[in-house]
Amino acid sequence: MSLDHYIPRCRGGLDEASNLFPAHKICNSIKSNLMPDEFERQKQKLYQTALDNWHLKHKEKQIVEKALQKMK
Numbered sequence: 001m002s003l004d005h006y007i008p009r010c011r012g013g014l015d016e017a018s019n020l021f022p023a024h025k026i027c028n029s030i031k032s033n034l035m036p037d038e039f040e041r042q043k044q045k046l047y048q049t050a051l052d053n054w055h056l057k058h059k060e061k062q063i064v065e066k067a068l069q070k071m072k
C-alpha cells in the first residue's frame with residue numbers, strides 16, 4: 001500500500017490527512033495526476049489500458065483485474 005492524493009500535489013493538493021488515502025502502488029500509478037472527477041470518468045478505461053498494455057507483475061495484475069470486476 002502507498003498513500004495517494006485525492007487532489008494531486010502538482011495540482012495544488014496538500015500533504016494532509018484529508019487529501020490522502022491508502023492505495024495500492026499500482027492504483028496510485030494508474031490514477032497518476034488526475035483530479036478525482038477526471039479519474040472517476042476514465043477509471044474503467046485506465047484500468048483496462050493498464051491491464052492490456054502495461055508490464056504488470058502477477059500481483060499487480062490481480063489487483064487491476066479485481067478493480068475492473070468491481071466496476072462492471
Ligand SMILES: [Zn+2]
Nearest residue numbers: 023024027063
Ligand atoms: Zn487498488
